[in-house]
Amino acid sequence: MSDDTTRRDVLKALGLGTIGLAQGGAGLQYATQTTRAAATAPTVDYTDRVIYQVVTDRFRDGDTSNNPQGELYNPDNLTKYHGGDWQGIVEKIRDGYLTDLGVGALWISPPFENVYEIHPDYDSAAYHGFWGRDLKRPNPYFGSFDDFATLVDVAHSNDIEVIIDFVPNHTSPATEKDGDGFMAEGALYDDGSFVADYDNDPNGYFRHNGGTDFSTYEDGIYRNLYALADLDVSTSYIDTYLKDAITKWLDLGVDGIRVDAVKHMPPKWQKTFLQTIYDHKPVFTFGEWFLSAGQTSERYYEFANDSGMSLLDFRYGQKLRDVLRDGTDDFTGLHSVVEETANSHQQVVSQVPFIDNHDMDRFTTADASTTTTDIALAVLLTSRGTPAIYYGTEQYMTGANEAGNPANRASMTAFDTTTTAYSVISSLASLRASNPALGYGDTQQRWLNGDVYIYEREFGDNVVLVAVNRSSSSWYDVSGLQTALPPGTYGDVLGGALNGWEVTVNDDGSIDTFSFGPETVSVWAHAGDTTTPTIGHVGPTIGTPGTTVTIGGAGFGSTQGSVQFGSSDATVQSWRDDEIVVTAPSVAGGFYDVTVTDASGTQSAAFERFELLSGNQVPVRFVVDDATTETGENVYLSGNVHELGNWDPESAVGPLFNQVVYSYPTWYYDVNVPAGRDIEFKFLIKDGNGNVTWESGSNHTYTTPSDGTGHVRVTW
Ligand code: NOJ
Ligand code: NOJ
Numbered sequence: 001m002s003d004d005t006t007r008r009d010v011l012k013a014l015g016l017g018t019i020g021l022a023q024g025g026a027g028l029q030y031a032t033q034t035t036r037a038a039a040t041a042p043t044v045d046y047t048d049r050v051i052y053q054v055v056t057d058r059f060r061d062g063d064t065s066n067n068p069q070g071e072l073y074n075p076d077n078l079t080k081y082h083g084g085d086w087q088g089i090v091e092k093i094r095d096g097y098l099t100d101l102g103v104g105a106l107w108i109s110p111p112f113e114n115v116y117e118i119h120p121d122y123d124s125a126a127y128h129g130f131w132g133r134d135l136k137r138p139n140p141y142f143g144s145f146d147d148f149a150t151l152v153d154v155a156h157s158n159d160i161e162v163i164i165d166f167v168p169n170h171t172s173p174a175t176e177k178d179g180d181g182f183m184a185e186g187a188l189y190d191d192g193s194f195v196a197d198y199d200n201d202p203n204g205y206f207r208h209n210g211g212t213d214f215s216t217y218e219d220g221i222y223r224n225l226y227a228l229a230d231l232d233v234s235t236s237y238i239d240t241y242l243k244d245a246i247t248k249w250l251d252l253g254v255d256g257i258r259v260d261a262v263k264h265m266p267p268k269w270q271k272t273f274l275q276t277i278y279d280h281k282p283v284f285t286f287g288e289w290f291l292s293a294g295q296t297s298e299r300y301y302e303f304a305n306d307s308g309m310s311l312l313d314f315r316y317g318q319k320l321r322d323v324l325r326d327g328t329d330d331f332t333g334l335h336s337v338v339e340e341t342a343n344s345h346q347q348v349v350s351q352v353p354f355i356d357n358h359d360m361d362r363f364t365t366a367d368a369s370t371t372t373t374d375i376a377l378a379v380l381l382t383s384r385g386t387p388a389i390y391y392g393t394e395q396y397m398t399g400a401n402e403a404g405n406p407a408n409r410a411s412m413t414a415f416d417t418t419t420t421a422y423s424v425i426s427s428l429a430s431l432r433a434s435n436p437a438l439g440y441g442d443t444q445q446r447w448l449n450g451d452v453y454i455y456e457r458e459f460g461d462n463v464v465l466v467a468v469n470r471s472s473s474s475w476y477d478v479s480g481l482q483t484a485l486p487p488g489t490y491g492d493v494l495g496g497a498l499n500g501w502e503v504t505v506n507d508d509g510s511i512d513t514f515s516f517g518p519e520t521v522s523v524w525a526h527a528g529d530t531t532t533p534t535i536g537h538v539g540p541t542i543g544t545p546g547t548t549v550t551i552g553g554a555g556f557g558s559t560q561g562s563v564q565f566g567s568s569d570a571t572v573q574s575w576r577d578d579e580i581v582v583t584a585p586s587v588a589g590g591f592y593d594v595t596v597t598d599a600s601g602t603q604s605a606a607f608e609r610f611e612l613l614s615g616n617q618v619p620v621r622f623v624v625d626d627a628t629t630e631t632g633e634n635v636y637l638s639g640n641v642h643e644l645g646n647w648d649p650e651s652a653v654g655p656l657f658n659q660v661v662y663s664y665p666t667w668y669y670d671v672n673v674p675a676g677r678d679i680e681f682k683f684l685i686k687d688g689n690g691n692v693t694w695e696s697g698s699n700h701t702y703t704t705p706s707d708g709t710g711h712v713r714v715t716w
C-alpha cells in the first residue's frame, strides 16, 4: 500500500470500518465510518486514537546491518539486543499490519543513544532504552536520524502519530564507589561530547545522595532510582540539556511524549519542562507514575492535575487486571475506580489506560483462555481515555516481568491478522475514530454485578452502550435496562466476535429483559448530530499567553464563534464543528474556565481550571534556614506571582522538603516561576487545622533568571 493511503481509507477498503454490517439487515443503525479530518495543529487530543506501545528492539528487525556486534546481540537471549529497529516498524506500517489493526499512534521505546556496557548483575544490554548516554543522538541499533525521519514520514502519511519515550530522570546504572569501573558510571554525553559521569562530576550534574528507599516522595525524587545516576535538574546545564534534547526530537517530527518515572523528578521542574514543550510544539504528553495493584495516592492525583501532563492510567489498568486477569476483584470494583478517576482527574479522558506494559507481567497467561484477553481489550477500548495496547497482546503473547528474564518483552511471535484480538482492536479503533462518545463521553453504569458490567458512554448526542459478562459459566437475566440510545435496532459493533448480538431499544429507552450468557461482550453505538457547543477535551491544560490550545468536542458549528478564557476572548486560529484551535490570551497568570460560544451565541459548559502561567518558566530552588516547626506543621512558600499562589496561603507551594538535599530546620523546594522577573516572596507555616503563620518582616525580593535555573536562600 502506498504511504499516502490513510488508515481510514484502508479500513474502508477492507470493510473493517463497518464490521457491524456483517451482522445486520436492513434498517439497523451503525456507527458511521468517517475519515478523521486532518489536524490543524499538532495533535494534543488523542482520544479518537488507539496507542500501540512498541519495544523497538523486540518488534521487527528491518535492517540487519545496524544490529550490534558481539555480546550485545543475541536474539535467543531476552536481555540482549534482538535487532528490532525503526525500519522494522516502517515495514509493518507499509504492509498494513499496524494500519489495519487501527493503530492511531505508536509509542516507541526511548529512541536516544544508550550505554554500550552490559549490566553485570542481569547480564543485560540496554535494549529497552532506559539507560541513556546521549539524549541528543539516536540509538544506532534502532537506526540513524534519517531512519527516524522515515519512520515519522511513513507513520504520518498513514495517519499514525509518533510518541517517544523520554527519560529525563537519570542516565544509566552507576555505583557510589569511585573508580570501580562499573558499566559507564552513568556517563552523559552532549551530542557526542563527554559531559560528566558519576565518578567525574566536578559541577554536580548528578545527585550523589544514594539510592531511594521509596519511604517518602522527597526521598524518591532526590535519591537514585535503582542505582540509576540521577540527573540534577537544579543545575542550569542539565535543565538546558534536557529541554534542548526534547526540542530536538520534537523538531524531528515527534507528536507525543511518554515521560518516564515522573514520580521521581521535582514536580514543579516538570512544569517548566512542559511549558518549554508546549510553547515549542504542543504535543500530547503523558507520564509514568507507577502504581501497583490496589495502590493509590493523593500525590498521584495532585501531579495529574497540577503538572499539565496526562498520566498512564495505573488506577484503571491495575483494576482491570484485578477483575479480568487475576480474579482478585470484580466489576463493582472496576466501576468504583471509574467513578473515582472521573471525580479525581481534572480531565479523565486525557489519561492513558492500558492492560499491560513492559514493566508488568503480560495480560495473557498460559493458563487462561485467550477470550479473557479479548474481553479485556473490548473493555479497554471502550473506556474513557486514550487506550494503549502493548505490542503482541493481539498475538496473545505471554510472559512475566522479571529483571533477569524479561519474558514480557519477548520478540513478536507472529504478525497474524486473523486473531480475534486483532479484529476486536480493529473494530473498536474504528469506532473510536468515528464516534466521540468513546473519546469524550462520561461513563454511566447501567447494570452491574460482580460478573456483569453494562456501561454507557455518552457525549452530546453520541452514545455507546457496552455489555460485558466475564463469567465463564454463569448466565444472568438482565431486566430493567435503560439506555440513551435512540429507539431502534443496533448491530453488535464487534460483529459477534465475542458472542454479541443485535439489540432493540424500545420507544421509552428500555431494553427488554434478556438472558446474558458467559464470556460475552456486545457493543452498540449511535453517532448523533450534536447541535449545541459541547467541549470534550482541552489540550494542553497549561500554557502561557500565546500557547496554541486545541479544544475538541462537538456542536461548535461550522461558522466561527468565540472562545473565552474567563471573560477574555482567545484568538481563534481555526474553527471546525468538532475542533477549535486558539491562542491563549494575554491575561494575567491564573486559573481560567474555558468556554466556547457558537456563532448564534450559545455558550458551552466550562472546561475548568486551565492554568495560564505568567510567561516563560524557569525552575528556582527556594531554601529557608531555621524554620522551626511543631509536630503537624509544615513550611510553604508564597509570593506575588500566580506560580507562588499570589499570597493566598491556600495556594502556597508546598509542603516544602526537609530531609535529603537539606535537613530540618532547613526547608527547600524546586519551583516553577516566571523567567526574568522581579518577584517578592515569603515563607509561611501551616498547621493541620489550616492556621497560618507568616514569616515576619518585609517580603524577600528576588530577580528570577531569564533562562537556566535559579537558587535563593534566606533565613526565617
Ligand atoms: C520505568 C520504565 O518504564 C522502566 O522500564 C524503567 O526501567 C524505569 N522507569 C527506569 O527508567
Ligand atoms: C501576607 C504577608 O505577610 C505579607 O508579607 C504580604 O505582603 C501580604 N501577605 C500580601 O497581601
Ligand code: CA
Binding pocket: 061, 062, 063, 064, 065, 066, 067, 083, 084, 085, 141
Ligand atoms: Ca536491526
